[in-house]
Amino acid sequence: MNNELIVGIDLGTTNSLVAYMQGETPVIIPGEDGSNLVPSVVALDNHGQFVVGNPARKILIEHPERAIYSVKRLMGRGIEDIQDELKLFPFRIAQDVEWGEVLRIKLGERELTPPEISAIILRQLKKNAERFFAAPVSKAVITVPAYFNDAQRQATKDAGRIAGLDVVRLVNEPTAASLAYGLDKKKDGIVAVYDLGGGTFDISILKLHEGIFEVMATNGDTHLGGDDIDNRLLAIAMDDIANDLKLDIRRSGEAVQALRKAIIETKIALSAKTEANIDVELPQGKRYQRTITRERFEQLAEPIIQRTVQPCKQALADAKLQPDQIDEVVLVGGSTRIPRVHTLVKELFQREPHTELNPDEVVALGAAVQAHILSGGSAVTQDMLLLDVTPLSLGIEALGGVVAKIIQRNSTIPASATEHFTTGVEGQTSVAIHVVQGERELASDCRSLARFDLKGIPPMPAGLPRIEVKFLIDANGILHVSAREQRSGKEAEIEVKPTYGLTDDQVEKMILDSFDYAEEDFQRRQVIEARNEAEIILTALEKGRRAPVWQRLSEDEKTQIAQREAELNGARKGNDYKQIRGAVDALNQATMNLAELMMDSAVSSALKGKNMDKTEMEGGPTQSHPIAPAEITND
Amino acid sequence: MLCWSCRQPASGHFCPSCGKIQPAQATDYFSFFSLPRKLNIDLPSLEREFYRLSRKLHPDLFARGSAQEQEWSTEKTSQLNDAYRTLKDPIARTGYLLELEGVKLEEQSRSATDAARQTGAEKKQVVPPDLLEEVFELNMQLEEMRMNKQVGEDDPNIVRDLQQAQQHFEQKLNELTTELQNDWNEWDALIPAGSTEPQDQQARIRVRDKMVDLLNRRSYIRNLVRDVNEALS
């Protein structure tokens, strides 16, 4: 069986990437602008079209109201969870979102849920991959923070579906990173992966054994990362500005964004230098200038960095290990470039951490490795198998609001538990069950995952029905529930209402709503791109006809060219991109000689020190092309 | 049973004729690993078997299979993981065996304690008679410690007493572990070669009940240690 193409995607808080396995090595697929990182920013341009990445980041600075960033922080969360974030992030939540409902965020005229916004980013990555392969891409492995709960995972999977991607697997980010490292290390031992990104912190401890990557324990904080450092510095800067410059910029979105951008640049500079300047122009012709030392910066960031210590200790305790039993430590995530983070990790694990792989890229690379394994693998990945765990305990709300744990945290997944329920009143035909996730004793302190009713129980005296409910956490860390009434053998009906998620119907509707999706979208784009290629070669041919070298072609060649040209002109009126591409290739072949002649004459004129004949080359292709190679055009 | 795919007779995880994965079956954890219900388990070989089965059953290997095969693989792997997790831990293993023997262990867990507190119901928690005196004293000390804490006072004597109690009970836990090992040996000796369960029914019940008592004592003492730790922290 041929391996299917499955890409690996790191859907990050700050940056997103797509990668695939090229032979034996995972590589990042660059975007149209050639960069590997796609900033996780979505914006509306002047034409009301969505743009993603660097172009969206530009809009974010100039028209912050038309852009959204760090949306990952909102995935799978409700309005009551995010009150603190709202003070720090300029999310524009729709007014009428109620408690327990999926959030909606305003973007221009529209209101979008977090999965829909993430889907726009995913669609861009899908498009980048399709451009790269010139073939449709419909399957992906997507990474999530290890500490993501069920709702956050479900939201990520929904985002994939809305983007027209079959999400073959959700993989935990630190685990993915260990795969990327393990690929060339192939060494047995115990590895700790410390992942501090833009918005989330994860720590995972793995045992590597003959290609099996077995997660022993994981811990973290899904709201701890570089963003928090930025916010702290931003708050201090705004206070400074209010005090020293008598200017309150809190209401001015643009000024805040400009300041934020400058702060992040300063933060990044301080990872390489011991001192950096911050210099921002503010409204009313005012200006904020400061010099910040690394020492001062570290003082300010310390409380945030310290928040990673407790999860590390807990993970070690859960794995029943002492720090000196860890053989290797791997750093992942952009924020681990901060020197203080590096030394903290070194102190914690008493070991010099690995930084060979780019911490921004390693998660995507690992996702590509896992995608490769799932698509059938090859000699390099043959023995590799990931055994991951569920980060949070699963429980059921029992009498008095306490939680009865049914699956403990750090259980290897897939994992399951079977529970029995009965009725409390004679003739009762339904039983309500509340499933929660978390480590606290009271259900109200845990994350509510779902409430459901077991229905269709045959009427019996109280306590007689015996309903068996099976809870199964799959390899993605997502919960599935099924139930049966044992005395009657009847399959009990379950209606699961996810607490903050989208129902299947909602997701289906969103898939339909997202106008450019899947196959059809791919076809359309291919036709447009093929037509562009046709346009380019035909224009170049026009120029070639007017060039002196044209006369050096044989009559036979000229007729050939004319014929192919006519064919291409015919094909490009149609909608068959393969036919258009075929005709472009044929014309390429026919004009090979012409292109060479033109190149020779261009080279010789360049060698003679003459300027390039602008009229001959102007408007010509800038990409390498048989008629006029790009190397020669000097624009 | 016939294989769903090739219709040849099939048993086990995979069809011997066509190699396709077979539906998941309800099974107990010992049988899943083809082990007799013995309590002394060789952990390194259990781990090897866990890895070996993971390499055959894990859903990653069925990503290209049908939805049905993926579901069976997920279900079988969950059985494998649940079984391994339970059997590799001595206490969980013992508790599980006792459950198979039809015993419902007393709820000594934290949530049961809290539930009892919340609902005002009397919790079924029998103080082991030989501990009666010590527990009585400990409870007084704990009470005193709590009162001290409330008024923000610090009595080094109480702290010292509690630390001693902590050590004492942890020592007891260790003793119980040795005792449990003896019970295991006794239980395992009841299982004749070639058999998966004890045949002598009287002895079976006697050893079983000894272990039930031991696990209950153990969880009782563990709760005490937890309370002391909480008071001291």
Ligand SMILES: Nc1ncnc2c1ncn2[C@@H]1O[C@H](COP(=O)(O)OP(=O)(O)OP(=O)(O)O)[C@@H](O)[C@H]1O
């Ligand atoms: N040289 C640097 N020094 C300090 N911080 C940096 C540096 N480079 C990047 N960062 C910070 O790293 C964060 C981005 O890291 P990364 O791309 O790994 O995160 P992400 O994958 O988007 O987020 P997450 O994993 O939390 O979802 C940002 O907060 C960024 O400011």
